Amino acid sequence: MWNRLYLRNRLKSSFLRPRDKSDVNTPDSLFNEAIEAAMKELARECRLLPDKWSLALAANQYKYPLPQELDRIYALYYIDTDNTHKRLEYMAEDNYLSSIDPTDVQSEPLYFTYPHFGPPTFEFHAGAPTIYDYIRSSYITAGSIRTVIDSGANFGRTRSGSRIRPGCSVFNITDKSNGYVQYLDMTTAKTTGTATSDTTTDTLEDTGENFTTDSVAVGDIICTPSTGEVLAYAFVIEVGTTTLRYADIEGQDANGEKITRFKSTDTYKVGTATEIRLWSGRPVPEGTRVAHAGWNHPGLRQGTTNDFTVSSTKATITGTTFTNTTVTGSSTSGAEESDIAIASGGSHGLVSGVEDNTLTVDKWIGGLPSAAETVTVLESEQYAIEDRFATERQIWIGPPVDAADSAGNRSILMTGYRKPRMPQEDDDPIEIQERYEQPLLAACRWQMADLMGIYTPAEVLSYEKIYRQGVSRYTSDVDRQPYNQPVSPFRNRRMAVRYGRKDQTRNGLLWDV
Numbered sequence: 001m002w003n004r005l006y007l008r009n010r011l012k013s014s015f016l017r018p019r020d021k022s023d024v025n026t027p028d029s030l031f032n033e034a035i036e037a038a039m040k041e042l043a044r045e046c047r048l049l050p051d052k053w054s055l056a057l058a059a060n061q062y063k064y065p066l067p068q069e070l071d072r073i074y075a076l077y078y079i080d081t082d083n084t085h086k087r088l089e090y091m092a093e094d095n096y097l098s099s100i101d102p103t104d105v106q107s108e109p110l111y112f113t114y115p116h117f118g119p120p121t122f123e124f125h126a127g128a129p130t131i132y133d134y135i136r137s138s139y140i141t142a143g144s145i146r147t148v149i150d151s152g153a154n155f156g157r158t159r160s161g162s163r164i165r166p167g168c169s170v171f172n173i174t175d176k177s178n179g180y181v182q183y184l185d186m187t188t189a190k191t192t193g194t195a196t197s198d199t200t201t202d203t204l205e206d207t208g209e210n211f212t213t214d215s216v217a218v219g220d221i222i223c224t225p226s227t228g229e230v231l232a233y234a235f236v237i238e239v240g241t242t243t244l245r246y247a248d249i250e251g252q253d254a255n256g257e258k259i260t261r262f263k264s265t266d267t268y269k270v271g272t273a274t275e276i277r278l279w280s281g282r283p284v285p286e287g288t289r290v291a292h293a294g295w296n297h298p299g300l301r302q303g304t305t306n307d308f309t310v311s312s313t314k315a316t317i318t319g320t321t322f323t324n325t326t327v328t329g330s331s332t333s334g335a336e337e338s339d340i341a342i343a344s345g346g347s348h349g350l351v352s353g354v355e356d357n358t359l360t361v362d363k364w365i366g367g368l369p370s371a372a373e374t375v376t377v378l379e380s381e382q383y384a385i386e387d388r389f390a391t392e393r394q395i396w397i398g399p400p401v402d403a404a405d406s407a408g409n410r411s412i413l414m415t416g417y418r419k420p421r422m423p424q425e426d427d428d429p430i431e432i433q434e435r436y437e438q439p440l441l442a443a444c445r446w447q448m449a450d451l452m453g454i455y456t457p458a459e460v461l462s463y464e465k466i467y468r469q470g471v472s473r474y475t476s477d478v479d480r481q482p483y484n485q486p487v488s489p490f491r492n493r494r495m496a497v498r499y500g501r502k503d504q505t506r507n508g509l510l511w512d513v
Helices: 004-014 028-046 093-099 434-452 457-471
Strands: 050-055 063-065 070-079 085-087 111-118 124-128 132-135 137-139 147-149 154-158 169-172 177-185 191-194 203-205 221-224 232-239 243-251 267-271 275-278 315-322 326-330 340-343 348-355 358-361 375-378 382-386 392-398 412-418
Touching: 004 028, 004 434, 028 070, 028 434, 028 457, 050 070, 070 392, 093 111, 093 392, 177 221, 177 232, 221 243, 315 340, 434 457
Parallel strands: none
Antiparallel strands: 050 412, 063 392, 070 085, 070 412, 111 392, 124 132, 124 154, 137 382, 147 275, 169 177, 169 382, 177 275, 191 267, 203 243, 221 232, 221 267, 232 243, 315 326, 315 375, 326 358, 340 348, 340 375, 348 358
């Protein structure tokens, strides 16, 4: 049976270990680790798992996260409106950085470069019907100095579960400026109070509150103090009647010392994070109590007022009814496409169409508004939030496009090779064909010799050489035609002027017929 147990038994025999025992010095988990590493190596070396992926282009965006299962890219194609597949040119990253202006948008992309590990853009909770639970960018709903206010967002809940922390970057997509997160805050608290005696390093207690009836939810934030400037905030991870469990408290006291927990007698407020306060200077480095002049950062608007802005109201709609993508009511006069429609309950949407008594929006960030909510229409600035740690593998596509795909359309086709899926149980099949048994076993021995820690570097290298010599006979398999289907270049030629088909090279050769 071609499964993990079979490979592990063969591997144990190679190292003179009993098959029926998990030795304390070389446990089964160590053999399994070697098998997984070998599978990745062989799949990459022999290009065993070709696959395709789709990416939806977003307006003004050039960084896109790569699928986690992707190992190597073969080619990228831009699919235009008449379904022509135009192959994007690869550009070396140094040329890309020196040639492509990420603020210079065009109707179609031309180039790509990869791989990069960059800070991921947070996808925060929007609750937007029907498919947009999380979004990468949104719009300001109220103008404020050094504060992002978005009445439809929940910055405490992200798709990845990672936290928006002090020092993360906030980008004003509209005017290309940026600033840094100082703390999260809320426009309206669900409840306020004072922590009581059983407050601990991970639990806030208030015996005078009922957090369940207060509608406190996982993903809300706790801030201290209850009024004035926030000194620290934490994320709610469990809701009890008089207690809240929290995680990842962030902040500083008045002396610049990092706060690590709440304590009894601290005043607090709890609610949905709809605001982000920005640093007036650059975040304080680790180990530094207060910022000094050398750490000043220009921030938004190049250090003038550090503000986001919205326009004056252009239209007001009353007597409203809503669908997932429309609002109907009295008077839409003054509204235009690309404006923002903001319902009085906080939800908002980007206007994509204006008709008599009806506005079409892309989605309602914050959830579907209730009938009879008043809607105001205005111009608003767009923003996105980026983590401070480079942990996400990305592809860069340029120039950025000037308009996003409509919902559900895919405009980039990516071909390449994925990583093998790893067996979780001993009887799980191995996602590598059995004909590759010999090079896979050789790769397993090499990885195991490295993990055991009893072999010299020269001995480990000898195992690797054995693998390299054996696998060379298999690496060209992917380029060979089937034995009963010889490729005739004369039958396979097409006129080069027909270039533009998905599987056609520039000289007219069709490689997938």
